[in-house]
Amino acid sequence: MQFIDLQSQLAHIRPAIDARIKKVLDHGQFIMGPEVFELEEKLADYVGVKRCISCANGTDALQLALMALGIGPGDTVITTAFSFFSTAEVIPLVGATPYFVDINPDTYNLCPSELQKGIAEAKAQGLSPKAVITVDMFGLPANYPAIENICQEHNLYLIEDAAQGFGGSINGKKAGCFGDIATTSFFPAKPLGCYGDGGAIFTNNDNLASLCDSMRVHGKGQHKYENIRIGMNSRLDTIQAAILLEKLEHFTAELNIRQQIAEQYNQQLAGQFKTPVVTSGYQSAWAQYTVQAKTENRDYWIDKLKRQGIPTAVYYPIGLNRQKAMECYSGLATPNTNLACESVFSLPMHQDLKIIQN
Structure with a gap:
């Protein structure tokens, strides 16, 4: 018995996957090819947001989200203590300070009442909370009705880490549509996974989307040789986009x-x-x-x-x-x-x- 049977999953759709990959091999646009932009449109439509920006992996998606929000030195980001390391790792990577709070014992997601306490305690310690990163643990979206209200009350940005939650929902609203900006991962074992690494960012904010689009390609301006800000090298391979397009059809x-x-x-x-x-x-x-x-x-x-x-x-x-x-x-x-x-x-x-x- 397999814990996650990716080979069996592939067997169901192998001919279609092979056809998608062959198309990429034939046109030869291996980085940021047409399948990447087709995927972004379909993912945005699936989640129910205006914009989707793909990137190299879920960790980069989180870091790009923080960078687009202007999170950096002097800022504190409150997050759950129960998650994969990347959720917290990206916070010091942009120069900010993580502050950990506890989970709901039934859902394993960040607890709204602990978030309230954490905001107050962080401020009492002289920290400057600027954002919250939630995680949709084990596939279940966090309590966004409560968490969004708390973030609005305290004027905090909210970042949804939907790496495990993609495909989940609250009252019909899909994971990836909550907060100011959301991210996901297409690591093979994720609910929607590719056959390598991949990630994406979701938002209804055109300015944040434009910033992420620029920063995923070295802070590009009108073209890749015009660099108007510090960015990263975080592009989704076209072959992985092609695979995800086919898997999305069966998702x-x-x-x-x-x-x-x-x-x-x-x-x-x-x-x-x-x-x-x-x-x-x-x-x-x-x-x-x-x-x-x-x-x-x-x-x-x-x-x-x-x-x-x-x-x-x-x-x-x-x-x-x-x-x-x-x-x-x-x-x-x-x-x-x-x-x-x-x-x-x-x-x-x-x-x-x-x-x-x-």
């Missing part, structure tokens, strides 16, 4: 299958594990199906499943606020993050998974 059907698998998991596992909590009106993209043990410890269950040929994965064993690279930065106490790091683990999730009924 909704895959999400429906993932939902069915999650429902089967819920029915089978609710007695032994704390299963995912999805609030009414929310839809998860099920980037991972993650449980928390009610009895025994995590290692016991991981070992038991391994002996039955069932793979698992742990996201994430160390909180961002406990990473050595972040030890010089502060934040609130994070008991819910600490518990999640010690006890949650994820089960296989892909469209060809078959769950045996008890």
